[in-house]
Amino acid sequence: IREQCSWVHKDPVEATEKAKALVYAAICRVAFHEELENMSVNMCPNSLVIGGGIAGMTAALELADAGNNVHLVEKDNHLGGNLARVDLTAPYLYSARDLLTEKITRIMNHKQVHVYFESKLTELTGFIGNFKAKIQMLNGKPGKTNNPVEVDIGNVIVCTGFKEFDASRIIHYGYGKLPNVITSFELEKMIRAGRIETKEGKIPRYVAIIHCVGSRNQEFHTYCSRVCCMTALKYAHEIKSANPECxxxxxYIDMHAFGKGHEDFYRRSSEAKTLFLMYEKEDRPVIHKASPKDDCEMLIEVNEKLSGELIEIPADLVVLMVGMEAREDSREIARIVNISQDKHGWFIESHPKLEPVATTTDGIFIAGTCVAPKDIPDSVAQARAAAARVLARISKGKIEVDALFSEVMDDKCSGCRFCNQLCPYSAIEFDEEKKHSHIISALCKGCGVCVAACPSAAIIGRHFTDQQVLAQVEGLFEV
Incomplete structure (x- = not known):
């Protein structure tokens, strides 16, 4: 009455008459209401965590420390994810190795955590509280069978991380052609080895760091990768520490110092005499090989935004700050666990503000950089939030299912399977023996898509039956 009557009509008399009609129609509908009761299903306390990076390990430990069994699936032969490739973390320059060592040691020694290395999830069936997962080894060892492991679980947390952007896709940066143009992860490898040098083995006098490679670009990815700015400042600090004369x-395009301690870190880098040059996102720098008369390996042309001048920068080593992008196997994972992806391939949360770790499939949660680019603190916080949601459900022992789900009338179902293809929640199964569809009430959200689409009128939407809706419509005409 408020939204469809009083708020939209200016004539009080006509609005009152319409309100009477709406009330009478509702009364006509109520006459055909049936008693509805919520269902409850048992909750299996075991959980599955996909991905052994910082987010996955955090979620697994939160669940295991509460006394629950956790199955942790990792595609590589080691834990740590992309963070295992990092030396120090910005802005406080903590050791990533120390952070991971503590987590990995706890994971490997925890009796409640079962780790599956070089494995992947190949099948997930069932519903919240009662899933069955098949875990397949990627590379079977000679002489051993490679049969999948089947486990019973109640919830799934997806923490599959990201992959780095392929810098060779941007031709004018010369990555793959100019030997001393490297990516941020290649510089990390040098830093971990203890020596920053050119391909010729020389200590570079001039180092240029270019931001937003693959990010904030209409041709590739329009989003910001969030970690690149502070990581670039960290590299400037590490290079200066190793070679003060460099x-x-x-x-950069914009300096995003959004987090705690970031602005101070930026200020310290400015005081350390790092040269900052700003450019427009649609007018990116161009790298050329230097001539023999130049005292450097390369020259970088930058249309500097603040001065409005074309500036040429010498460089012996160019570091490309490659952005984050969704992994190639994200689509397969999304299909298996029945979650959605956005146009960039990131997994979509149920609600970005109110449900940032839940998905549209009950019992499936997401955390870390598989959702969107984020730094370590945000990944850890999101992983703990996902684990907290799972623990809250496990503690109850049962899950209540909303009474507003749909039902198939077996005697009317023709077995056309239209409903199976249309259901956005994968809540409809087809019984091959009986040749008719069946709705899993624990998965059904009562959206009514199948009810409207069924050509045999074999599906009933509870609380929205044909009889109830028609009575309401007829009531409107009687007034």
Missing amino acids: YISDI
């Missing part, structure tokens, strides 16, 4: 140029 000249560093930091070439």
